[in-house]
Amino acid sequence: MTATDLSPAAAAEAQRLREQFGFLREVVDEMERDVPYASALVRFSDGHSIDLRDGEQSARRQDPQSGVVLTASNGHALEESASDAFDVDSIRSTSRDLVERVRHHHADGPEPELAILADGPGDADFATPVAIDPTSVSLTERIARYEAIRRRLRAIEARAVQAIAVHRDGSQVSIFANRSGMTTQQIRRVAMILQLFVSDGQQRQFDLVIKAGTGGLELLDVTEDELAECAATAASLLSADSVAPGTYDVIADPLTTGTIAHEAFGHGVETDMFVKGRARAAEYVGQRVGSDLVNIFDDPTIPAGYGSYFVDDEGQLASGTAIIRNGIFQRGITDLYSATRLGIPRSANGRRESVQRKAYARMSNTFFGAGTSTLEDLIAGLDDGLLVCRAINGMEDPKGWGIQIWSQFAREIKNGRLTGTIYSPIALTGYVPDLLADVTGLSNTIEWASGSCGKGWKEIVQVGSGGPYLRTRCRLG
Amino acid sequence: MDQRVVDAVRGHPGVHDWTIRFQRGRGAQVYLAGTALENMRQVGRDAYEIELFNDHQVDGEPMRGSAVIPLGREDLARLPSILDDGVSMASLVHNPPWSLPEAGDQPDVELADPRLVDVADSVREARVAADQIRDLVDAAGPGVRLSAAELFLTAVDEQLMNSRGVETASTSTRVLLELNLLADGEEEAEFFRQAEARRLDDLHLVEMVHDAAQHARDATRAHQPRTRLGPVVLSDIAVDQLLAASVLGNSSPYLAQTSAAAAYEHLSRFEVGEPVYLGRERMGDPLTMRSNARRPFSVLSYRFDADGLAAHDVLLIEDGVLRGRTATQRYAQYLNIPPTGRPGLAEITPGSTPLADLLRGEPSVYQVVAFSAPNVDDVTGNFGMEIRLGYEIGPGGTRPIKGGSVSGNLFEAMANARFSAETAEFASFAGPRAIRFESMQVAGEDG
Numbered sequence: 001m002t003a004t005d006l007s008p009a010a011a012a013e014a015q016r017l018r019e020q021f022g023f024l025r026e027v028v029d030e031m032e033r034d035v036p037y038a039s040a041l042v043r044f045s046d047g048h049s050i051d052l053r054d055g056e057q058s059a060r061r062q063d064p065q066s067g068v069v070l071t072a073s074n075g076h077a078l079e080e081s082a083s084d085a086f087d088v089d090s091i092r093s094t095s096r097d098l099v100e101r102v103r104h105h106h107a108d109g110p111e112p113e114l115a116i117l118a119d120g121p122g123d124a125d126f127a128t129p130v131a132i133d134p135t136s137v138s139l140t141e142r143i144a145r146y147e148a149i150r151r152r153l154r155a156i157e158a159r160a161v162q163a164i165a166v167h168r169d170g171s172q173v174s175i176f177a178n179r180s181g182m183t184t185q186q187i188r189r190v191a192m193i194l195q196l197f198v199s200d201g202q203q204r205q206f207d208l209v210i211k212a213g214t215g216g217l218e219l220l221d222v223t224e225d226e227l228a229e230c231a232a233t234a235a236s237l238l239s240a241d242s243v244a245p246g247t248y249d250v251i252a253d254p255l256t257t258g259t260i261a262h263e264a265f266g267h268g269v270e271t272d273m274f275v276k277g278r279a280r281a282a283e284y285v286g287q288r289v290g291s292d293l294v295n296i297f298d299d300p301t302i303p304a305g306y307g308s309y310f311v312d313d314e315g316q317l318a319s320g321t322a323i324i325r326n327g328i329f330q331r332g333i334t335d336l337y338s339a340t341r342l343g344i345p346r347s348a349n350g351r352r353e354s355v356q357r358k359a360y361a362r363m364s365n366t367f368f369g370a371g372t373s374t375l376e377d378l379i380a381g382l383d384d385g386l387l388v389c390r391a392i393n394g395m396e397d398p399k400g401w402g403i404q405i406w407s408q409f410a411r412e413i414k415n416g417r418l419t420g421t422i423y424s425p426i427a428l429t430g431y432v433p434d435l436l437a438d439v440t441g442l443s444n445t446i447e448w449a450s451g452s453c454g455k456g457w458k459e460i461v462q463v464g465s466g467g468p469y470l471r472t473r474c475r476l477g
Numbered sequence: 478m479d480q481r482v483v484d485a486v487r488g489h490p491g492v493h494d495w496t497i498r499f500q501r502g503r504g505a506q507v508y509l510a511g512t513a514l515e516n517m518r519q520v521g522r523d524a525y526e527i528e529l530f531n532d533h534q535v536d537g538e539p540m541r542g543s544a545v546i547p548l549g550r551e552d553l554a555r556l557p558s559i560l561d562d563g564v565s566m567a568s569l570v571h572n573p574p575w576s577l578p579e580a581g582d583q584p585d586v587e588l589a590d591p592r593l594v595d596v597a598d599s600v601r602e603a604r605v606a607a608d609q610i611r612d613l614v615d616a617a618g619p620g621v622r623l624s625a626a627e628l629f630l631t632a633v634d635e636q637l638m639n640s641r642g643v644e645t646a647s648t649s650t651r652v653l654l655e656l657n658l659l660a661d662g663e664e665e666a667e668f669f670r671q672a673e674a675r676r677l678d679d680l681h682l683v684e685m686v687h688d689a690a691q692h693a694r695d696a697t698r699a700h701q702p703r704t705r706l707g708p709v710v711l712s713d714i715a716v717d718q719l720l721a722a723s724v725l726g727n728s729s730p731y732l733a734q735t736s737a738a739a740a741y742e743h744l745s746r747f748e749v750g751e752p753v754y755l756g757r758e759r760m761g762d763p764l765t766m767r768s769n770a771r772r773p774f775s776v777l778s779y780r781f782d783a784d785g786l787a788a789h790d791v792l793l794i795e796d797g798v799l800r801g802r803t804a805t806q807r808y809a810q811y812l813n814i815p816p817t818g819r820p821g822l823a824e825i826t827p828g829s830t831p832l833a834d835l836l837r838g839e840p841s842v843y844q845v846v847a848f849s850a851p852n853v854d855d856v857t858g859n860f861g862m863e864i865r866l867g868y869e870i871g872p873g874g875t876r877p878i879k880g881g882s883v884s885g886n887l888f889e890a891m892a893n894a895r896f897s898a899e900t901a902e903f904a905s906f907a908g909p910r911a912i913r914f915e916s917m918q919v920a921g922e923d924g
Contacts, residue, residue, distance in 0.1 A: 060545035082520040245920035276625040395849040404863035427861035477920025
């Protein structure tokens with residue numbers, strides 16, 4: 001997207017940002033008189049969060065998380081200063097202090113050379129296309145709309161004890177400058193989470209519907225069928241059995257498939273983990289890691305993807321990365337430091353939780369490529385197995401190549417049909433190369449999910465994940 | 478605190494009550510990739526959070542709406558319009574009325590490491606600690622090396638004022654360390670450790686690096702556990718993870734279930750005066766738990782909470798029976814119970830059994846020292862966590878295990894649990910160093 005693709009409102013905002021922050025180029029130029037590489041990132045956010053539930057409601061403005069981070073290389077490592085003061089005088093003062101710090105840097109350990117290439121998209125402006133701008137719909141109307149949906153969901157199931165609707169809309173504006181130019185970026189994200197809790201007097205269970213993406217309110221439409229399915233699933237979990245631990249033929253639903261991609265060859269190929277010796281995938285570039293059917297991508301340019309953006313937080317223009325193609329591991333996803341240290345081309349995956357935190361190699365939208373089967377084909381092909389649904393979260397183990405995914409429930413398949421028996425909760429574990437080698441079928445459409453992703457136990461960023469229905473074999477407990 | 482903010486909030490006709498929280502944070506962050514310095518950062522941020530209350534009527538019933546308005550520094554220039562938006566939001570939110578806390582005594586709770594209050598000191602301490610980590614790993618013996626370390630040293634000055642006369646302040650510090658070690662062996666393996674404390678010395682770097690090095694070595698020869706239902710002892714990081722909040726939003730399960738908010742929202746599975754084992758008969762040690770927000774230097778302690786309520790030490794569960802709930806100001810009034818402020822650190826009464834005895838069993842006992850991450854649903858109590866490192870301990874000896882998972886329901890499993898006599902303080906609770914669950918599902922190798 002270029003400036004000419006922006007809506008009039010987005011173009012006007014881009015122009016305003018250029019006028020306000022045009023001095024960042026001069027700041028970077030001044031810093032680079034004394035240091036081999038410098039950059040500046042200003043970021044601020046705005047938006048609302050509305051939480052509606054039985055007995056109470058709440059509303060809050062999104063934390064603006066505003067500030068600037070200035071980066072300077074001392075030729076061996078990066079040094080940064082982050083502040084919430086981003087007026088011209090404060091930034092110039094912060095930049096002078098940072099340069100002084102770098103100039104007086106003393107090696108306090110082994111420091112190999114760090115030769116950063118200052119490539120970037122040059123001068124460009126970007127903005128998320130939005131059909132229904134959240135600010136064009138009054139807060140009154142939005143609260144009424146989502147409260148009505150919440151009440152409809154609650155009314156479906158007599159055993160409901162609580163129904164929650166959470167609505168979020170927000171914009172995140174960032175301005176990045178280095179010697180290649182200055183970019184502005186306006187990202188709009190919306191989300192709605194509907195959650196229904198049910199009880200039989202003893203147990204509490206829940207199911208949920210999540211709608212989210214980069215764009216406007218057009219992404220948040222919920223159908224009556226989706227509400228009915230949520231209520232029916234929550235109720236059915238009250239009588240769910242525990243699954244007998246063991247190895248099963250499974251079909252992962254798109255949410256679970258996306259989580260497999262995210263955990264197995266998302267976190268495991270973040271190249272800062274290569275630098276730290278934490279990723280076994282580093283030894284497998286160009287080698288087979290899955291069946292011919294396996295294709296995994298990371299792509300920040302997916303339209304409406306929850307993890308989509310145009311430029312990463314280190315100035316790299318967004319583009320897709322083929323991580324695995326036809327079962328062969330191609331490459332990892334990078335941040336600036338790890339790509340420079342490893343001497344490999346950058347991908348646009350340098351992301352920060354906020355300017356208060358450093359950039360790491362992080363996923364954007366990570367997904368399995370589609371296959372050629374239908375879901376019905378995949379089910380019909382199983383004599384005895386489980387359809388694993390609604391991944392809730394997962395955990396990476398890039399060093400040991402273990403995978404763990406926690407899903408809400410699984411539906412039993414016998415003789416090529418769903419039996420109606422349901423198991424919950426489901427812990428899916430396995431050895432990644434085995435799980436990918438056992439992929440024997442993929443459905444022909446991709447569905448997307450949205451979520452938050454941590455690096456280890458912190459550094460939360462918004463991501464998308466997705467894929468088709470996927471048939472493989474793994475251990476459940 | 479900027480007086481312009483106070484004056485603007487106080488003078489707005491649509492604001493009927495208010496709380497202003499102001500935090501001035503600063504700190505140092507150091508990142509090691511291998512033994513090389515990757516990044517050295519100095520950070521600072523001023524942040525306001527204003528909670529506005531608007532009283533109105535809906536169908537003749539009195540209602541109180543509220544809106545939380547975080548402010549950045551640049552927002553001060555357009556404060557009137559932001560407050561107008563906030564009042565508009567609050568007027569659309571309809572909750573049963575409740576009143577803010579009034580001025581009262583507040584305890585002195587020790588929350589700050591004097592070495593970290595000044596940012597220049599933090600930068601220096603971060604560099605010293607990074608050197609110490611390098612040296613400790615270097616001295617940990619052959620075959621072990623540093624993969625990565627991240628150390629955050631943060632100080633926060635906080636002020637709180639409300640429209641009912643509360644005016645208070647505190648200074649706290651926080652230390653966060655992530656440490657990852659690699660070990661050579663049958664198969665190269667890593668051990669990851671994250672720790673949080675108020676004071677730098679409470680990280681106990683010498684012991685942490687020593688233990689992490691041993692765990693990394695053990696991980697190189699670890700095998701999958703066998704699938705079985707049987708005794709599992711959780712100790713070290715693992716027992717903390719079972720009782721901790723999850724990384725992506727779930728609260729600490731017991732502290733969530735014993736809160737007044739959960740009771741008001743019909744999400745609590747516990748009733749005051751009733752056992753907390755979800756209908757299971759207690760077979761093991763009784764669970765006694767307090768929420769102590771005054772515990773010195775606990776990362777969950779505080780002087781005052783977001784409403785300005787003073788920190789309390791509250792008995793929650795006694796001998797397996799729910800005795801009380803933590804209650805923030807709002808939910809205390811909704812449920813007509815005493816306000817205690819938000820939960821603090823969970824304190825669990827230890828048992829009388831030595832850890833060595835908890836680890837005995839036929840044919841063997843699984844001891845888990847670390848899961849990959851906390852993952853307990855705070856409403857259902859269901860959990861499933863992957864074993865990052867553990868041991869199978871039996872008459873034939875001890876062998877390391879990793880991979881596979883432990884799953885079940887925390888609240889039910891606690892009915893048949895025994896607590897060690899040895900104690901420790903973790904990030905999420907203080908109490909027994911280990912808990913033995915007699916019947917827990919382990920999924921690993923089949924057969």
